[in-house]
Amino acid sequence: MTAWPDRRILDLFGIELPIIQAPMAGSSTPEMAIAVSEAGGLGSLPTALYSLDQAREAVGRIRQATARPINLNFFSHQMPVLDPARIDAWRARLKPYYLENGIDPEAPVPVTGRAPFDTDLCGLVEHYRPEVVSFHFGLPEGALLERVKATGAKVISSATTVAEARWLAARGVDAVIAMGFEAGGHRGNFLSDDMSRQVGLFALLPQVVDAVKVPVIAAGGIADARGIVAALALGASAVQIGTAYLYSPEVKTAAVHLEALKNASDDNTVITNLFTGRPARGIVNRLMREVGPLSPDAPPFPFAGGALVPLRAKAEAAGSGDFTNLWSGQAAKLARPMPAGELTRKLAAEALAKLGKA
Known part of the structure; x- marks a missing residue:
C-alpha cells in the first residue's frame, strides 16, 4: 500500500501504514507492539508501569521478534513531594x-x-535504539532530550492545545500528537490543568496543523476507517489509535475492564x-x-x-x-475484537478504500 495522501510520517518512521498503536500503560504488551509493527504500523510499548529490569526484558523481547520500527513511550512529569x-x-x-x-x-x-523519564531510562533508549521515542506530559529536560535525539530516534509528544503543540515544536520534536478530548486514558496536558478548556479533536487538529511545521498525528475517538479518513482530511499525516486495540487478544486488560468496554x-x-x-x-x-x-x-x-x-x-x-x-475513549462502541495485526491491516485497507486508493 503506497497510495496514502501524506507520506511524511511513513517516511519519517520507516513504516508502511499511517497507524500508530497508542502506548496504553497497564494494557499494552510487547506482543501487541510486535503484532502492530509486523503489520506495517508502529507498535508502541509504554514503560511507565515497568521497573527498569522489566522494561529491558520487554524491549528485548520486541527486538528479538521484529526488525520493524517500534516506539518506546515514557512519562515526562515532575514528581511532586x-x-x-x-x-x-x-x-x-x-x-x-x-x-x-x-x-x-x-x-x-x-x-x-509511574516513573518519569530519567538517566536510567535514557540508557535504555541508548542501548536498544528504538526508531521512535514518545513522551507524555511534555518533554524531559534538555540534556536528556538531546541524548535521546543523539541515538537517531524520532521524538514525538502529545499536545492537547495549540499552545502545547507550539511549545513542543519549538523544542525540536519530529512530530506532534494532537490529542483530542475524546481520547481515553491520561490527558497529555502539561501547560494547563484546566480540563474545562480541553479541545475536541476536530477543532484541535486543523489548528495544530496550521500552527506547526512538523507532521501531526491525530489521536482521540478514532476507532474505524471513517475516523482515519476524517483525520487525514483535516491535515493529519497519521493517526494514533488506542481503545480499539483493547479488544485484541494481545492486550493485558482486567476482565472487569473488558466487560465495561463491551457495554461502553x-x-x-x-x-x-x-x-x-x-x-x-x-x-x-x-x-x-x-x-x-x-x-x-x-x-x-x-x-x-x-x-x-x-x-x-x-x-x-x-x-x-x-x-x-x-x-476508554469515547468511540469504544466502534471497535471490533480481532488480533492487533489483523486490526491494523483491516483499518488501513478500509481507509484506503474510502479514499478511493485501494
Missing part, C-alpha cells in the same frame, strides 16, 4: 469503602507510582483524577459517581492510586470494576 497529610486525608475519604469491604483502613498504603457508550466516559491524581478518561464506575469524578481530595499524580489497590483487588475478585480505572 509526597505530602503525608494529603495521603492521610485521601485514606480518610476512602475509609467507608475499606470498612464496607472488610479491609483494615489503618493498614499501610501500598506504594504505587458514547456518553458514559468522563475525565477523572481519582485513580492516579491526574486527569484521565475512563468509563464511569461507582467510585467516580460517588467521590468524583474530579476531586480535590485525590493526592497529586501519581500518589492517588496506592490507597485504591486493596479496594480494587477485593472488588475485581468479586467481578466488580467499582474501584478500577476503566480507561
